[in-house]
Amino acid sequence: MDILNYEKYLEFIMDYINQKFEVQKEYIKCAKGCALCCKTIGVPFSELEFEYLIEGYNQLDDETKSIVDSKIKQLVSGNCEKECPFLINNICSVYKYRGIICRTFGLLTFSNIDGKDEYNIPFCVHKGLNYASVYDEETNSISSEKVTELNYKEEPKFYALDRSILFNLKLVRDLGLDFGVSRRLIDWLKDFENKREK
Numbered sequence: 565m566d567i568l569n570y571e572k573y574l575e576f577i578m579d580y581i582n583q584k585f586e587v588q589k590e591y592i593k594c595a596k597g598c599a600l601c602c603k604t605i606g607v608p609f610s611e612l613e614f615e616y617l618i619e620g621y622n623q624l625d626d627e628t629k630s631i632v633d634s635k636i637k638q639l640v641s642g643n644c645e646k647e648c649p650f651l652i653n654n655i656c657s658v659y660k661y662r663g664i665i666c667r668t669f670g671l672l673t674f675s676n677i678d679g680k681d682e683y684n685i686p687f688c689v690h691k692g693l694n695y696a697s698v699y700d701e702e703t704n705s706i707s708s709e710k711v712t713e714l715n716y717k718e719e720p721k722f723y724a725l726d727r728s729i730l731f732n733l734k735l736v737r738d739l740g741l742d743f744g745v746s747r748r749l750i751d752w753l754k755d756f757e758n759k760r761e762k
């Protein structure tokens with residue numbers, strides 16, 4: 565993989581993502597140790613992202629690697645809590661190398677797939693976390709009335725941060741990046757584990 569170009573791409577999108585977190589900070593509850601969003605194994609990773617994640621795994625010290633190894637084994641054999649095996653004590657052990665979806669967790673995002681707009685509210689709104697104070701359960705939407713009532717300075721905004729959009733930026737072509745196919749993290753890890761056992 566072309567690590568240098570992928571890291572240039574990450575630097576660019578992280579500037580954009582961090583700006584959005586800053587603008588929306590009144591609604592954001594993300595803090596070190598909150599890792600509910602890492603406790604699903606359904607997160608999608610493209611081939612390029614997974615290769616980069618494994619770069620991070622290769623950099624881990626032996627002790628951490630062996631914890632991750634045992635969590636991967638338990639995960640792929642279906643014997644563990646459904647959480648990302650790179651999560652240790654509620655902290656990502658490969659933070660620099662995490663996937664794109666891990667970087668956008670927590671913001672309101674939208675996508676346009678086949679001409680259809682989709683608006684995504686972080687699932688942790690249901691846990692009283694991001695955007696919960698302005699969420700309307702009945703309509704499953706952000707309530708402008710609550711935003712006004714509670715005197716927020718910024719409007720909640722949906723950002724074009726869906727992977728389908730981020731993978732198709734002009735920069736991706738300029739840097740010659742190829743994300744390859746996308747699969748659930750657990751499926752990549754099953755192959756990774758099988759290859760190691762051979």
Ligand code: SF4
Nearest residue numbers: 594598600601670688
């Ligand atoms: S996105 Fe939600 S679950 Fe994830 S760290 Fe932020 S507040 Fe916690």
Ligand code: SF4
Nearest residue numbers: 602648650651656666
């Ligand atoms: S790679 Fe890190 S940030 Fe992403 S789901 Fe796993 S533990 Fe969470």
